[in-house]
Amino acid sequence: MTDQITFPDVVQWAVPFFIAAILAEFLWIAVKGRGGRYETRDAVTSLIMGAGNIASGFLLGFIAYGFFMWLWRITPLDLGTSIPIIILCFVLEDLRYYWVHRFGHRIRWVWASHVNHHSSQHYNLTTALRQTWTYTFTFMMVVRAPLILLGFHPAMVLFVGGINLIYQFWIHTEAIGKMPRWFEAVMNTPSHHRAHHGRNARYLDCNYAGVFIIWDKMFGTFVPEQENDRVDYGLVHNIATFNPLRVAFHEWVGIWRDATQPGLTLKQRLAYCFAPPGYSHDGSRDSSAQIKAKHLARHPEDLGTPGFEQTRENLPNSAAKQA
């Protein structure tokens, strides 16, 4: 196996572009008077979260990289670093991203890391930088294992992963409406990703794509942005803090408090850690399915529209009953 392959750390090199693009978006909004909103403390929190994400990469990145290099040493396969292999790696890495992102919304342990990215009520280019500090603790690096065992060099996998993240930066904007139809059909776009950041019942748990929206269409999680249902950004229960430490760790603290409360069975404690967000042992909280069911009870006219394709009979029993 060839260990000595290097690729540039593209995310670090993109930092000047991030700053320039934020300034450009800000000026666009200021001049045009539309296309998004900026608020000082929200933007500062997002930017500090971005800086902390880079710092956590310096501090904890060696754990994932050590794991990848160990996999690379045990795999007998080496696909090399030709251009077609890099392109193939990029596409498969994007598929990996889709699933990790989906796990990030459906498994509370992973959501605890990802939630901070959704914690702003704004949606602008600074929101893109509101990134996790605790990804290493989710152990989601194991989802990259198949790529490396198939013979894609770890440095190449991390390189295309970096390009994937840079692509996702520019789609965090309200300044761009809909792109040409062919582009919207294949690629993740500002419109698709706005829907993903919505706390409206319609948009919960949709559009997990990184670069190619086709994964959502393949796996049944695609919901197009609706003109008659403007995206309301943020969390179902918005947090009330701009403190980056609280933003980074609030869901981990929530898991700890929930899972260690007295009188629970082991299964209930594990469910507080790993069940979808919204689980509660006493039914006092709502999962996304229950939120959608309750919305349909209030707005039956939405049944069958994007995001509400499921009939109430197809919803989980508890969700339908609660609605």
Add this chain to the structure above:
Amino acid sequence: MPLEILLVLVVGGIAGITLLVHLTGRSQRCVLSLETAREQWVRHFPEDTVIDVTVAHDRHAALVRTENGPGLLWSFGADTVAQRLLDYDLLDRTDGFEILFHDFGTPKAIIHLDDLERPHWRNLMEPA
């Protein structure tokens, strides 16, 4: 990229953008009216039916009574946040109340109330 340059870019970028956003007037807190407070509460708790709304004189907070119990809505930057008044401690301040929510993601709210408002709000929040 050399670490020193990365540091300068990150620190300079954050400072520059912060200054720009603040100096162009984007640090204003959300101002509430009876109507916006009601709308914002339903945005946070769509299943609630609002009975009545009391907006603080400084227009940065509102006490909302609903069929599911009372709640507090307050300005959070240009937006709002809301919390049901279920599990909280209320501390008196000379300029209003400090409300502690026992929630790591929503630790507290400081509500500015004048002398006339304070007893009225306390009655609404903690009915005898």
